[in-house]
Amino acid sequence: MEEVIRVENLRKTYGKTIAVDDISFEVADGEIFGLLGPNGAGKTTAVECLQGLRSPDSGNMRILGIDPVTNIRALRRRIGSQLQEAALPDRIKVWEALDLFASLTPGSVDWQNLMEQWGLAEKRKSSFSSLSGGQRQRLFVALALVNKPELVFLDEMTTGLDPAARHTAWDLIRAIRDQGTTVLLVTHFMEEAEQLCDRLAIVDHGRIVATDSPQGLITTYADKIKVIFSTDVEDISWLEFLPQVNTITRRGQRVEVEGNGPVLAAVAAELAAHGILPADLRTEQPSLEDVFLAITGGTMHE
Ligand SMILES: Nc1ncnc2c1ncn2[C@@H]1O[C@H](COP(=O)(O)OP(=O)(O)O)[C@@H](O)[C@H]1O
Numbered sequence: 330m331e332e333v334i335r336v337e338n339l340r341k342t343y344g345k346t347i348a349v350d351d352i353s354f355e356v357a358d359g360e361i362f363g364l365l366g367p368n369g370a371g372k373t374t375a376v377e378c379l380q381g382l383r384s385p386d387s388g389n390m391r392i393l394g395i396d397p398v399t400n401i402r403a404l405r406r407r408i409g410s411q412l413q414e415a416a417l418p419d420r421i422k423v424w425e426a427l428d429l430f431a432s433l434t435p436g437s438v439d440w441q442n443l444m445e446q447w448g449l450a451e452k453r454k455s456s457f458s459s460l461s462g463g464q465r466q467r468l469f470v471a472l473a474l475v476n477k478p479e480l481v482f483l484d485e486m487t488t489g490l491d492p493a494a495r496h497t498a499w500d501l502i503r504a505i506r507d508q509g510t511t512v513l514l515v516t517h518f519m520e521e522a523e524q525l526c527d528r529l530a531i532v533d534h535g536r537i538v539a540t541d542s543p544q545g546l547i548t549t550y551a552d553k554i555k556v557i558f559s560t561d562v563e564d565i566s567w568l569e570f571l572p573q574v575n576t577i578t579r580r581g582q583r584v585e586v587e588g589n590g591p592v593l594a595a596v597a598a599e600l601a602a603h604g605i606l607p608a609d610l611r612t613e614q615p616s617l618e619d620v621f622l623a624i625t626g627g628t629m630h631e
């Protein structure tokens with residue numbers, strides 16, 4: 330696979346603050362690659378360096394084969410950047426913003442198409458300040474795509490959106506990738522990273538602590554599976570003898586078994602052998618939250 334981003338030992342400090350300590354990763358053509366980490370981890374600083382918006386203290390970067398430190402003009406033509414909230418004047422209309430951005434980029438796409446594709450046609454004459462959060466996000470994405478980028482940077486695109494708007498935004502991000510554009514997604518939402526990313530890097534205190542597919546990370550770092558069911562049978566201590574079972578916690582009728590490997594099948598078979606057939610037997614899969622906890626010892630949210 331072709332490499333769209335290569336970052337080696339990137340470092341960026343602000344005075345005494347080490348925002349990006351030592352970051353290295355690669356992104357292949359056509360991936361949705363995520364940088365996932367808590368607020369203040371250094372994600373935005375890192376992607377701003379990649380886009381040539383900040384100069385790093387040290388490290389090597391190649392974006393589409395271009396060094397953003399020395400050749401930002403060539404790079405800008407080929408990447409799309411999501412704007413920050415304050416970047417558009419309140420009174421600019423949707424169509425004016427698209428038209429303006431298109432006029433700044435030679436070889437840009439037909440913005441009328443983009444406007445329809447991103448569900449903004451009805452809002453074409455509305456001012457930016459009158460748009461809902463979700464509509465603003467869609468406009469930012471449309472603007473980031475005006476120059477037909479090969480790679481698009483989306484930084485906390487769904488922050489501030491309600492759950493319905495967030496799910497719509499996820500579909501839009503998948504649509505970008507399906508049209509052949511590589512996506513670098515910055516987020517502090519675990520579920521978002523889990524749902525969208527082909528691969529992701531977990532960032533903490535300016536460093537990448539793990540890189541893999543969401544499922545790969547879960548398999549490596551959080552292989553503990555919970556099996557949950559209810560029963561009024563008092564003594565179930567025989568479950569402890571199963572090799573797949575680590576601990577059993579009981580609260581009233583609710584039993585939580587923590588184990589590994591095929592623990593669900595083992596517990597189900599053992600329960601059935603004792604004549605217990607719980608209707609609510611289920612597993613709880615570990616999430617990226619558990620991965621983060623296992624690696625860093627902390628939680629993602631303050
Ligand atoms: N322009 C800046 N000047 C000084 N410190 C900054 C600046 N931007 C970010 N920082 C600091 O750098 C660290 C990383 O911030 P940031 O890259 O925004 O992280 P994230 O995007 O993961 O939330 C934080 O401690 C933040 O306070």
Ligand SMILES: [Mg+2]
Pocket residue numbers: 372373374484485
């Ligand atoms: Mg940020």
